[in-house]
Amino acid sequence: MDDFENFTWGVTIAAAQTEGAYLADGKGMSIWDTFTQKSRRIKDRSNNQIATDFYHRYKEDIDLAVDIGLKIFRFSISWSRILPDGSGKINQRGIAFYNNVIDYCLKAGIEPWITTYHWDLPQRLQDKGGWKNREILLDYENYVAILRDHFADKVKNWILINEAIVCIGAGYFLGIHAPGKRGIRNFSASIHHMLLAQAMGFKVLKEKENLNVGTAVSCTKIEPFTNNFSDKKAADRIDALMNRVCIEPYLGLGYPEKELPLSKRIKKFVQEGDMEALKTDFDFWGIQTYAREVVKGAWYIPYLGAMLVSPKKREVPVSIMGWETYPHGTQYFVERFARYDPKKPLWLSECGIALSQEEDDQERIAYYKDVIKGVKKVLHKGIHLKGILIWTLVDNFEWAEGYVPKFGIIKMEENTLNRKMKKTAIWLKEYLLNIKL
Template sequence: MNKIKDLKWGVTTAAYQTEGAYDKDEKGLSIWDTFTQKSHKIKDRSNARIATDFYHRFEEDIDLAVDIGLQIFRFSISWSRIFPEGVGVVNPKGIKFYDKVINYCLKVGIEPWVTTYHWDLPQKLQDKGGWTNRDVINWYSGYVTVLRDHFADRVKHWVLINEGIVCVGAGYFLGVHAPGKRGIRNFVSSTHHLLLAQAEGFKILKERTGLQVGTAISCTKIEPYRNTTADHKAAIRIDTLMNRLFIEPHLGLGYPDNDFPVLKRISKYYKKGDIEALKTDFDFWGIQTYAREVVKAAWYIPYLGAIQVKPKKRNVKTSVMGWETYPEGAQYFLERFAKYNPKKALWLSECGMALSKKEDDQIRIEYYQKIIEGMKTVLDKNINLKGILLWTLVDNFEWAEGYIPKFGIISLDRKTMQRQMKKSAFWLKKYLSNIKL
């Protein structure tokens, strides 16, 4: 039986949020490069053209992760760094960069994990419709094939698509993330195509023996505001959208459209064999959870029929992002997903807490202490938890929030690019050293 000392610890990062060098070495533009050109889309009017400058400082960051005692370094690959045009000619300079990152990880003794897609679609493909265009299945398959052929000899753990619901929900339904599209038609088509693409990506990577291939699922605890039938039904709809839509089709359960009838619109985009093609027996599931949302029925909200009751209205303290930070969600979702398949390997592949620049980092330590208590309970229940990857290493560009939220256990001076370990990093280093004794 796994104990807390047997878990693997690591960190998760993302290409667009860290690399910078947005136009260096023949990299093409991504949808986020384009989206952030309109500065009003980002809360602090910033962009990630430099970000944390991981492109030039990856050795320093990996060394910091090793010094803390982390065993896994999960990073994503920029599709437009590999294919500047999205498809076609491979950029050898892009391949060379990720070769250097992977090789350095192996040199210093930390395991590299690759996320193939963390929201930064090449702009050239978005110009053709992006995830709303069924051709994206072939575009993604070609991209994953190149990643496999170049990196699978050294990278054994692969995360296919990071948080599909956020990618299409924020980017193709609400329009608050790149590419800034809105509407139910964009949402349902991109959802179906993304899931099909992920299923194809799994098959491509599994053509190589010895690879562990999984997905990373965004999970948000949803609760009804009032003990009424209407609010309970609203909570079920939102829970279906947030926590079931991007796993149940892969489990062979089909789309959960009985509990969220709007999803029936996806059938317009079906082709023969699609539902069967969605079935994917991932080697592991990555659970990623940050917040709790409380909802109430709202007939006037299109498609959802629900609205969030803001934490402040509930007299609940929020993070700098306005979220109700909810470490209890880790235990809840690990237990919930274990019910789908008790044998499936589970990872807590992202969790973290956003603080403002002025807040005491002790708050982050207490957050992770609660996460650890939840993991201990999960392990006591013989749930197949393998490890935890923190979000994130260095304070980075946090999408539409810019640089305001600080998720890192290491701070960044954006003028000098100097890194400095926070209280939480020193605490974690001591904790990891102690549990190995």
């Protein structure tokens, strides 16, 4: 049997990073619209008001994906484009835009996948406390029901929330992402509410027959700096935070309190019936991994008692994001998830590497070749890995990093916004043409 029989390649994009048109056609403000107006929060002092202008150029981008040979086009919905106030009156022009995207995907011969939430909360809901406020459970449930009622007849595959641990960790604990909140109480309430909302969203979507509904989780390979007791325990704590908090409650295992005492603080926000409500048998898991981190014990660091050892100090390859380039993490996490449930379908729903504008794209090609080697190994083991959705199509707004990191396989000219295939896109097109099915 060929390694890639029934294996699918696609691409992932996100609304706040690509759409632009931030107030067009009735759209309300999102937390990222607000956050980027305070340009000192963004490293290159940029914003996402235009981004890649996917709102006006979606046909061009979909055509490029099809030309490369990709079979899945995963995009996220902007909550505030559908509900400008986060709840209440529906913006029909927003509904029409996403119907146009879906219809064009189907016409072009590429399968649309929807992500319901990729970090861009309506600002009106943040004004009420955002994910820290338990009332957001009903807001998200209502929002997902609207998406189901308008798009589920044409879109079968859905991802609920993208990378909860990054969204809440960076936005409600460290304050480096929108909405810029900090502190353990913000984190503890917000992560529980987001996980619970996702479980509710799953039930809403599954009311529609034949939908395939999963989630996308951020995974980071964690290793101790040394084999001493302090470093190994620190690695266990960080692994529990980064790779278990947003997974195991759905499996009925609860929060990993033993390895991560910090998670006991989440219990303050757990109401009767919550842990049972969290149990969710997703149709698939989306695995997203980019880097490896090495940690050592640091008793003086609040809550975590651990600190990262810089990749530069470890003398390993580092991307422009400051992350260790670690394509081997894809194989590691696919095998780890398979141990939870060998029968559960798995996707690499994001993977990629950020380069600078000046760097040779051969490094990106080498990255994907290493990912492919790992994929072949897990497929040989019989693991139920269904495909790869690469991050990303066009160089875009990379959150607090602005436009400096280039994850795309297609270049965007800064002034004209014109697209041009990079070496990676040309290589991938040829590779996909030559795969023997």
